[in-house]
Amino acid sequence: MSAAAPGTSKAAHSDVAPKKKKGPGALATAYLVIYNVVMTAGWLVIAVGLVRAYLARGSYHGLYYSIEKPLNVCPLCHIPGIVPSSVVLTGFQVMSRVFLTWAVTHSVREVQSEDSVLLFVTAWTVTEIIRYSFYTFSLLNHLPYLIKWARYTFFIVLYPMGVTGELLTIYAALPYVQKTGLYSVTLPNKYNFSFDYYTFLILIMISYIPLFPQLYFHMIRQRKKVLGHVEDYSKVE
Amino acid sequence: MDALALEAAGGKKVANGAAVAAPLPPPAPVKRKPAKKAKKAVVFFEVEILDAKTKDKLCFLDKVEPNATIGEIKSMFHKSHPQWYPARQSIRLDPKGKSLKDEDVLQHLPVGTTATFYFRDLGAQISWVTVFLTEYTGPLVIYLMFYFRVPFIYAPKYDFTTSKHWVVHLACMCHSFHYVKRLLETLFVHRFSHGTMPLRNIFKNCTYYWGFAAWMAYYINHPLYTPPIYGEQQIRLALIIFLFCQIGNFSIHIALRNLRPPGSKTRKIPYPTKNPFTWIFLLVSCPNYTYELGSWLGFTVMTQCLPVAFFTLVGFIQMTVWAKGKHRSYLKEFRDYPPLRSPILPFIL
Numbered sequence: 001m002s003a004a005a006p007g008t009s010k011a012a013h014s015d016v017a018p019k020k021k022k023g024p025g026a027l028a029t030a031y032l033v034i035y036n037v038v039m040t041a042g043w044l045v046i047a048v049g050l051v052r053a054y055l056a057r058g059s060y061h062g063l064y065y066s067i068e069k070p071l072n073v074c075p076l077c078h079i080p081g082i083v084p085s086s087v088v089l090t091g092f093q094v095m096s097r098v099f100l101t102w103a104v105t106h107s108v109r110e111v112q113s114e115d116s117v118l119l120f121v122t123a124w125t126v127t128e129i130i131r132y133s134f135y136t137f138s139l140l141n142h143l144p145y146l147i148k149w150a151r152y153t154f155f156i157v158l159y160p161m162g163v164t165g166e167l168l169t170i171y172a173a174l175p176y177v178q179k180t181g182l183y184s185v186t187l188p189n190k191y192n193f194s195f196d197y198y199t200f201l202i203l204i205m206i207s208y209i210p211l212f213p214q215l216y217f218h219m220i221r222q223r224k225k226v227l228g229h230v231e232d233y234s235k236v237e
Numbered sequence: 238m239d240a241l242a243l244e245a246a247g248g249k250k251v252a253n254g255a256a257v258a259a260p261l262p263p264p265a266p267v268k269r270k271p272a273k274k275a276k277k278a279v280v281f282f283e284v285e286i287l288d289a290k291t292k293d294k295l296c297f298l299d300k301v302e303p304n305a306t307i308g309e310i311k312s313m314f315h316k317s318h319p320q321w322y323p324a325r326q327s328i329r330l331d332p333k334g335k336s337l338k339d340e341d342v343l344q345h346l347p348v349g350t351t352a353t354f355y356f357r358d359l360g361a362q363i364s365w366v367t368v369f370l371t372e373y374t375g376p377l378v379i380y381l382m383f384y385f386r387v388p389f390i391y392a393p394k395y396d397f398t399t400s401k402h403w404v405v406h407l408a409c410m411c412h413s414f415h416y417v418k419r420l421l422e423t424l425f426v427h428r429f430s431h432g433t434m435p436l437r438n439i440f441k442n443c444t445y446y447w448g449f450a451a452w453m454a455y456y457i458n459h460p461l462y463t464p465p466i467y468g469e470q471q472i473r474l475a476l477i478i479f480l481f482c483q484i485g486n487f488s489i490h491i492a493l494r495n496l497r498p499p500g501s502k503t504r505k506i507p508y509p510t511k512n513p514f515t516w517i518f519l520l521v522s523c524p525n526y527t528y529e530l531g532s533w534l535g536f537t538v539m540t541q542c543l544p545v546a547f548f549t550l551v552g553f554i555q556m557t558v559w560a561k562g563k564h565r566s567y568l569k570e571f572r573d574y575p576p577l578r579s580p581i582l583p584f585i586l
Contacts, residue, residue: 187461188462189463190463190541191542192457192540192542193544
């Protein structure tokens with residue numbers, strides 16, 4: 001009776017995306033707790049690495065090399081995480097992190113000794129340690145107000161700090177990209193395609209103008225909502 | 238649903254003071270049966286319209302005919318709130334439920350004599366025809382600008398020059414033909430189910446069509462364009478595929494148009510006609526998309542241009558989503574829908 005055509009036997013419920021908005025079950029909770037603890041630890045390693053290297057050298061040049069490996073891995077580990085915040089916003093953040101670490105800093109050796117790298121790495125490190133602790137404690141339903149406050153307050157300084165570091169780094173990479181034609185394809189070729197990484201980086205920088213305020217004010221609104229209530233419910237936002 | 242609409246129009250206009258909510262009485266002749274208590278009566282409905290989000294009372298209509306349609310109720314609502322023309326009203330039984338259709342009849346809805354509807358503003362609307370004409374005229378004009386190498390696109394020494402490769406001229410003709418065909422179909426062939434779509438769609442759609450057209454046209458008409466590797470054979474084969482699919486796509490549009498009498502919104506299962514290009518209906522629900530994919534594959538092979546391949550891919554993904562949706566609607570609506578059909582690619586997708 002039911003006309004099931006062969007091509008549609010797989011239930012294409014593309015309109016019902018699996019949103020993990022309903023509270024996770026026990027297994028998922030365990031996974032998330034472990035995941036968030038690991039992420040917190042990962043960023044702590046970076047933080048500790050930075051501090052130790054600074055103390056050892058007495059200056060903050062060349063600090064990038066001491067944390068290069070964990071720094072490049074940490075943003076990638078965002079992907080298996082299921083965090084209770086907007087997919088789009090988190091997606092953007094993950095992409096920009098991966099882009100900055102791999103496609104800019106790692107790829108253009110000359111910028112690795114720039115101060116701007118240190119600027120965004122520090123901003124990210126502090127942000128992420130707080131953020132992953134926040135998620136961990138929330139999952140365990142024991143969220144200290146201090147952590148919640150920190151998460152929704154530190155960003156006010158850290159966010160612009162990170163963005164400044166990112167933009168300065170990309171800007172610093174520009175002359176080298178133009179000189180070497182990094183990741184670029186020119187005409188003529190048999191695919192009739194071209195890509196100019198230099199122009200692409202400039203467009204990325206320009207895109208910060210509409211995107212950054214939106215993200216920033218979103219966080220400010222979240223702050224009002226979350227910290228606005230004196231009696232907090234230790235709920236994950 | 239059409240049967241219901243007919244029944245409602247045939248309606249019962251027996252004036253009687255009894256307060257009876259009549260559920261679907263058959264159109265019977267007017268006769269007083271003193272023994273029976275249930276009398277056919279015209280029971281005027283009362284309609285209140287609340288805001289779906291705030292639950293505020295927006296409008297109260299009394300003395301509404303039981304056979305009034307949602308479309309008529311929308312017109313009445315529009316009178317009290319002139320900023321919300323009917324096209325941007327979404328009327329529903331439940332604040333989070335589906336929109337009711339304009340053809341739905343009041344008394345056939347699961348409501349009491351005082352009906353409560355919820356209203357959602359769909360936002361500014363724009364007609365489908367307007368959107369189609371705008372989004373298709375762009376690529377036509379833009380491509381030609383690149384073809385004629387209008388200044389400020391390529392280096393000044395190439396301004397207003399023409400390409401030395403004949404495939405570039407052929408590509409221009411095919412691309413232009415495609416969009417002229419689309420414009421003419423919009424004006425004379427298509428019969429749209431909905432009059433309007435949200436206004437923001439025109440910006441989204443035009444960005445897509447115009448952006449991709451510019452991107453493709455830039456490379457195909459570039460002074461450093463490299464013609465297809467396999468030369469004339471490749472171009473000829475691609476052209477045949479392209480033309481075949483253009484005719485096919487047009488045939489399907491005509492067949493779909495003929496399913497629907499002018500001004501109506503009926504939905505019927507499409508079947509193969511005498512035109513061989515429509516025989517693909519045996520295997521596919523939305524062959525217009527199948528043929529469209531084929532046309533763009535032909536154009537990709539003809540121009541051997543990676544941006545064209547990207548455009549084809551993105552278009553294919555979008556059309557697959559649409560085809561699957563349409564296929565699902567067909568299956569839901571028609572019990573006897575042919576089981577052999579796939580949404581867009583025979584047996585595959």
